[in-house]
Amino acid sequence: MHQDVKEILVSTEQIQEKIISLGQQITNDYQEKDLLCVCILKGAAPFMADLIRQIDLPMEIDFMACSSYGTSTKSSGEVRILKDLESSVQNRDILLVEDIIDTGLTLSYLVDLFKGREARSVKTVTLLDKPSRRQADLVPDYFGFQVPDKFVIGFGLDYDEKYRNLPYIGVLKEEVYNTKIT
Numbered sequence: 001m002h003q004d005v006k007e008i009l010v011s012t013e014q015i016q017e018k019i020i021s022l023g024q025q026i027t028n029d030y031q032e033k034d035l036l037c038v039c040i041l042k043g044a045a046p047f048m049a050d051l052i053r054q055i056d057l058p059m060e061i062d063f064m065a066c067s068s069y070g071t072s073t074k075s076s077g078e079v080r081i082l083k084d085l086e087s088s089v090q091n092r093d094i095l096l097v098e099d100i101i102d103t104g105l106t107l108s109y110l111v112d113l114f115k116g117r118e119a120r121s122v123k124t125v126t127l128l129d130k131p132s133r134r135q136a137d138l139v140p141d142y143f144g145f146q147v148p149d150k151f152v153i154g155f156g157l158d159y160d161e162k163y164r165n166l167p168y169i170g171v172l173k174e175e176v177y178n179t180k181i182t
């Protein structure tokens, strides 16, 4: 275990088992559809890479990067697009892939955006869900694990851009973000 990790919340084996079952559900639900999986960078990259290899259907992938406007105390729910899709979403079945839903503001903005672009359907899949922090009225169509309101890192989730490469979901030690000068 990494020295900055206090405890492991979800192990590598649990994640991989869950991704297999999510891939099976998605495979069943998207028969005869025009599936486009959209990875929300950067956090969703590891989950996306594993998930699409468990989906046994013709499909396409694309990537999007965005960031929230304003400060955390004043979140408008408005999202700035840093990198847009290359594909058209019109009349396609869009599956937005996230690592975690926290306030839900990012994803609910993107769901509305793609509906406005005339996607045939827009659904969401997230590895982790933190429902206790929700501000937007958003329930994921597929999720891996619900997590408590703790600082979680790994499998794509970062603190200060680090720890995304950990192969499990861990809780960050308090002393890492409460840096004390002694």
Ligand code: PRP
Binding pocket: 040, 041, 042, 043, 044, 066, 067, 068, 098, 099, 100, 101, 102, 103, 104, 105, 106, 107, 158
């Ligand atoms: C994190 C996470 C989700 C979003 C969830 O991304 O990966 O995309 O925040 O938060 P919300 O539900 O409150 O909107 P972040 O903006 O940290 O970017 P990153 O994926 O590049 O780390």
Ligand code: MN
Binding pocket: 040, 041, 042, 043, 044
């Ligand atoms: Mn993200």
Ligand code: MG
Binding pocket: 043, 158
């Ligand atoms: Mg982040």
